[in-house]
Amino acid sequence: MILAFKRSRLLTFICGGLLFLLSHLSLxxxxxxxxxxxxxxxxxxxxAFFQGSSGGTVTVSPDGTRLLSGDMIVANVSGFSYYPAIYELEAEPGTLxxxxxxxxxxMSRSNGGSISLQVGDSEPGFPIIVPPSGRIQVRMGGILTMENPQANSSGDYSGSLEVxxxxE
Known part of the structure; x- marks a missing residue:
């Protein structure tokens, strides 16, 4: 009997201690x-653009401007616009x-040929700080590099950017 009483008293003390702790705990x-x-x-x-007898680059910047260098020729063809990639980020405000x-x-085309695609600059630059709204758009440019017309024949090329x- 005494052993049972001591266990009962010990449980009461422990339960009382837990109740005391829980009563002072704020959630x-x-x-x-x-x-x-x-x-x-x-x-x-x-x-759209044309390539002359040698190579060159076509750069689209984050602000949407296009710059051709080397032996590249602008083609203002209706329906072939140029523009940067746009991504929308959503995160906790203040996230870096x-x-x-x-x-x-x-980048390749179905009839053969390939051109090099490089990820360009971003706007805003990084690190990006997510604003109080929790959303921000990031504009990414890119650079195409072509060697010569024999290696890079005319046509539609497709590929993907890795970003x-x-x-944090």
Missing amino acids: VAQEPAVPFSVVTIQDISFG VFILKGSDTG TFIQ
Whole structure:
């Protein structure tokens, strides 16, 4: 009997201690964190252009301007606009976001040929700080590099940019 009494008293003391701790514990509810997400709003386009007898580059900047260098010729053809890629980031306000640019990639066409595609600059530059709204648009440019008409025949080329957004 004495052993049972001591156990009962010990349980009462422990339960009383827990009740005391719980009565002084305050809970604070916090809104769930905004998940980090990236949505492609617009893919990059380099528009229409002609290549002369040697190579060159076509650059589309984040602000939407296009610059041709080397032996490249502007073609103002209706329906072939040029513009940067646009991504919309959503994250907790104040989150720092860094951009990791992928290596140069090849763009190809169905009848053969390839050209080099390099990820260009971004606007805003990085690190990006997510504003109080929790959303921000990032504009990315790119650079196409062509060697010569024999290696890079005329036509539609397709490929992909590799861009990684890292939140801190």
